[in-house]
Each structure stands twice: as structure tokens, then as C-alpha cells.
Amino acid sequence: MIEGTDLYEYFSCPYKVYNRHNRDKSLMLPPSDFSRKLMDAGREHEKEVISKIEHERPKYARFDFKEGFNETVKLMKKGVPNIYQGVLMDKNYMGIPDLLVKQEGKSKFGNYIYIAADIKSSLRSKESQIMQIIFYDMLLSKIQGKSTGKGIVYLKEEVEAVDLTKYKDKFEQALVKIDLITDGLEYGLHIDTVCRDCPWKNVCIPSAIETHDVSLIYGLSRPNHYKLLELGIKTFEDLEGADVEKLAEIEGIGVESVKKWKEQAKVLITGKENITKIKLPEVEKHICLDIESKEDGTVYLIGLWDGKFKYFHSDDDEEKIVKSFVDYLLSLGSYNLYHYGSIERTIFKKLFDKYKIPADVSKSILSKMMDLLVLVRKNAILPISFYNLKDVAKYFGYKWRASDASGSNSMVWYQEWIDKQDKEMLKKIIDYNEDDVKATALVLKRLSNE
Structure with missing residues (x-):
């Protein structure tokens, strides 16, 4: 049975569709803590949205989707304004949109027609989400005899009306491919960074390495x-x-x-490996930098390493740690700041503007920031497939203290610290930040002549 989820997955990774239909589900890994957190947030958002909409839901025995379909059609014939979690079926296709919304128009049921809507916790709609709605619209057209070519996405901060006709050709091509994949066509294996949090990674990555x-x-x-x-x-x-x-x-x-x-x-x-060594600027201190932020982007921890670890932390006073960080840098002689990836520079530029750091000070600090990832890409070819900090530093021999160390998991740890005030959890976060800056320093050392 091809489901709406298959359309969503196809546009992120076609091979997930292959695995889902052709492999033993026992090979899947359980969701990570961060994935669970995202799923929980999605469910909470859905509850909040649906609580504000008057609706009816088809009643049927669990997993008896045929009965669910029949009950959904009854509600459609009745002309219910909003149907929550209705079951749509046609031949080998099945979908359960979050909502079926009644609108003016003509269908086999009378002077009204239904359009499909999904509830997503993202800020903007994604192509994969829209393809899922087109799939529901296709099933709706079989049931009510007509398609509106329209869909709705309830996003985190707005409700978006979608013109589905713009995506029709791409959808039809994808559905043909999905039909073949579910029949056994092995297609779409591609390893990239999104594989890290995929439940099928222990199937795909070893296979790719072996071949x-x-x-x-x-x-x-x-x-x-x-x-x-x-x-x-x-x-x-x-x-x-x-x-x-x-x-x-x-x-x-x-x-x-x-x-x-x-x-x-x-x-x-x-x-x-093939590394072209770089010459570092002649300064008194080479400082490696890393920040930790909350889900809303608020910075709560700035860590530095120049041979010893120094950090600035506050759960509720971002301005304080930013200004303490700036004051510390102003107390130094000549220095350079190294970070891994572009996000630190972007964040600090916004923070300096937000907290009115003098323009000459802001400009001076930003001019001393160097993105180590850019230098790695330009000067090193390593026998690894990913060049993020964790992979590059581990290749050079660094080992994080936490076996589950990752930026996404640090957000989960932080929420636990806030909820439970468990000092061990706060220590884990600070240790993780220290490991990140020490790992950055190791990469810098291996890349340079220092």
C-alpha cells in the first residue's frame, strides 16, 4: 500500500521509500532523542491547531482502514465542515490527511467540495509537504469526482493556501517512480548529512562503504x-x-x-590524506570558539579555547554573556578567533547589532574571525565522506566525552537542564562545548604548521 508518507519521504530520500517497502522493519533504529523532541513538538502543534477548529473524526477499529474509509465517506456525504484524520483510499493508495476542509463548489456529494490540509510545525511549506497534499487531492478526486487543485498547510505561524497545479507534472513523475520502487526497484541511495538521523542509516551507510x-x-x-x-x-x-x-x-x-x-x-x-599546510597569522593568541543556543536562537553559552577552556554562560541573560565575551576580547592583545562553519559569524554580527556593541569594536572582532571549515575545504582532502567538525576531528583522533554528542542533542540536554535543574546535565553541555572548541583547535593544528 502506497501512502502519503511515501510522497513526503520520496522528495527527501527515495531510498527510504525502497527500504520501507522492501526491507525488514526490525533493521530500523529507534528515533534519536532529538527526533523524538521534534515529533513531540509536531504533535503539540497539531493539537493546538485542531483544538481551535470544530471537527468530526471517523470512528473505526484500530488499523481497520477500510472501515475508516467508509466512515470518512459517510462524513463527506453528510457535509461535515471539517473532518479530522479522515481515511482516503483508491486501489493501492491510501492517505490520512490531517484535515478535510469543506468549501463551496460542486462534487458528487452536492454543492460543496473538500480540499486536503496538513498541519506542520515548520515556518514555511516544503515541496515534500506539498507533494503529500497533492497525493491526498488525487485520492479526493476519485472519491468526490473532482479536484479543486488547491490545498492548505497549517504552518507554525500562518495558514498557507497552495496551488497544487504548479506541482502536478513533478508529482506524476514521482508517483510512477514510487510505484516501481514499491514493486522492488532499488533506486535512490545517496549518502549525505541527513543520513545521520535516519532510522535506516545502519543499512545504507555500511552498504555504501562496502561498494x-x-x-x-x-x-x-x-x-x-x-x-x-x-x-x-x-x-x-x-x-x-x-x-x-x-x-x-x-x-x-x-x-x-x-x-x-x-x-x-x-x-x-x-x-x-592530502593536506596543504597553511600559515597562521602572527598573533599572541589563537582562540577557538563555539556557541550553544536554545531552539529559539537565544545564545546561552560561549566557549573559548586557547590552551585552556573559558566560557560565558547564562540561561536568561544573553546580553550579559555577549558583553562579557566582548570585554574579555578587549582585554587581550593580538588574537584570532577560529570557528567551524559560518553560523558563529552570522550570529555574532546579529548579537553585536542587537546589544549595540560599538561599531569599531564589532568590526574589529568580526575581522578576526576565521571559518576553519572554509580552510579545510580549500586545503585538505581527507579519506572521509563528511567534513563537519565531528567527522574531521574524529579522523584526526579527537574523542568527545559524550557518546551521543551532537548539536541537536545538546538542545535536548539543555531543555532537561531547564526542566529539572539537573547540574549533571548542565555539566554535560559545558563539557560538550569544551570538546567542540578543543576539537576545533586540533583541526587547526593539523591544518597548520603550528
Whole structure:
């Protein structure tokens, strides 16, 4: 049975659809703490939205979806204004939209028609969400004899009306592919950072490593991966032996990208890194920096490492820690600040504006910030598939104290600290921040001549 979830999953990873329909579910991992937190937040948002809408819900025995379908049709014939969790079915397709909303129009039921709506906790609608609604609309058209070509997404802060006709061709192509995948076509394996929190990762990643799957090449996007597959390039070895000029003729792929991919393929095959050492500026202190923030973006912890760990923490006074951080930097002689990824610079620029840090001070601090990820990408080719801090530092030998260390999990830990005031949880967060800045320092050391 193909369900609305399959459309949603297809547009994030087609291989999840393959796994769902063709593999033993016991191979799936349980959701991570962060995934559970997101699911809980989604359910709470749905409860809040639905509590404000007068509705009826079809009554049926659990998992008896045929009965659920019949009860839903009865409610539609009755002309119920809003049907919550109605069951839609046609042949091998089934969907359970969050809402069926009655509107003016004509259908086989009378002078009204239903459109499908889903409730999502995101700020903006996503293509995958819209495709799911188109699937529901397709089923609705079979039941009520007509499609409106419209859908609704209840987002975190607004209600969005969607013109489904804009996506019709793409939807129809996807549905054909999904039909084939559910019948056993193995399609769509691509390894990237989203795999880290996927319940199927222990199936896909080992398989890709064993076969030298070309998607393990760092920087190779899913669309470009599929273009390579069309040319028969499936493995590291295929890519290393490919002609640069021929691949560069593919739309959207340039010579420099191909050269970089081929170099990465060679390093993955040999296991030997290729690092061009960089010369660091001559300053008194090389300081590595990392921040921790709440889900709403509020910064509650700034950690520094220059051979020893220093941090600024406050649960409820962001301004205090920002100004303490600035005062500390002003007390120093010459220094450089190293962070891993662009987010720190972006956040500090906003914080300096928000708390009216003098322009000359703000400009001076920002000018001393260097994104280590940019330097890694430019100067290092490593025998790993991901270049985020955890992977690069672990490759160089760093070990985080927490086995479940991650930015997303740190948000879960922080919420536990706030809810329970468990000092061990706060210590875990601070230790995690210290590990991040020490790991950044190790990468800096391995990349430079220091």
C-alpha cells in the first residue's frame, strides 16, 4: 500500500521509500532523542491547531482502514465542515490527511467540495509537504469526482493556501517512480548529512562503504550523483578513471568540481590524506570558539579555547554573556578567533547589532574571525565522506566525552537542564562545548604548521 508518507519521504530520500517497502522493519533504529523532541513538538502543534477548529473524526477499529474509509465517506456525504484524520483510499493508495476542509463548489456529494490540509510545525511549506497534499487531492478526486487543485498547510505561524497545479507534472513523475520502487526497484541511495538521523542509516551507510558508492564523495550533491549514475559512474574507481572534460560537459557540472571529486575519490581509495599546510597569522593568541543556543536562537553559552577552556554562560541573560565575551576580547592583545562553519559569524554580527556593541569594536572582532571549515575545504582532502567538525576531528583522533554528542542533542540536554535543574546535565553541555572548541583547535593544528 502506497501512502502519503511515501510522497513526503520520496522528495527527501527515495531510498527510504525502497527500504520501507522492501526491507525488514526490525533493521530500523529507534528515533534519536532529538527526533523524538521534534515529533513531540509536531504533535503539540497539531493539537493546538485542531483544538481551535470544530471537527468530526471517523470512528473505526484500530488499523481497520477500510472501515475508516467508509466512515470518512459517510462524513463527506453528510457535509461535515471539517473532518479530522479522515481515511482516503483508491486501489493501492491510501492517505490520512490531517484535515478535510469543506468549501463551496460542486462534487458528487452536492454543492460543496473538500480540499486536503496538513498541519506542520515548520515556518514555511516544503515541496515534500506539498507533494503529500497533492497525493491526498488525487485520492479526493476519485472519491468526490473532482479536484479543486488547491490545498492548505497549517504552518507554525500562518495558514498557507497552495496551488497544487504548479506541482502536478513533478508529482506524476514521482508517483510512477514510487510505484516501481514499491514493486522492488532499488533506486535512490545517496549518502549525505541527513543520513545521520535516519532510522535506516545502519543499512545504507555500511552498504555504501562496502561498494565504494560514489555518493560518499564529499561535495557531490544528489542531483549530480544521479547524473553520474546515468553515465555508469557508480563507484570511487569509476569516478577516478573518468574523463574530466567529458564529465564537465554535463549541465551544472564544471571542470573544477570534477577535478575535486576525482581527487577525493583517489584519497578514499588509497586512504591517504592530502593536506596543504597553511600559515597562521602572527598573533599572541589563537582562540577557538563555539556557541550553544536554545531552539529559539537565544545564545546561552560561549566557549573559548586557547590552551585552556573559558566560557560565558547564562540561561536568561544573553546580553550579559555577549558583553562579557566582548570585554574579555578587549582585554587581550593580538588574537584570532577560529570557528567551524559560518553560523558563529552570522550570529555574532546579529548579537553585536542587537546589544549595540560599538561599531569599531564589532568590526574589529568580526575581522578576526576565521571559518576553519572554509580552510579545510580549500586545503585538505581527507579519506572521509563528511567534513563537519565531528567527522574531521574524529579522523584526526579527537574523542568527545559524550557518546551521543551532537548539536541537536545538546538542545535536548539543555531543555532537561531547564526542566529539572539537573547540574549533571548542565555539566554535560559545558563539557560538550569544551570538546567542540578543543576539537576545533586540533583541526587547526593539523591544518597548520603550528
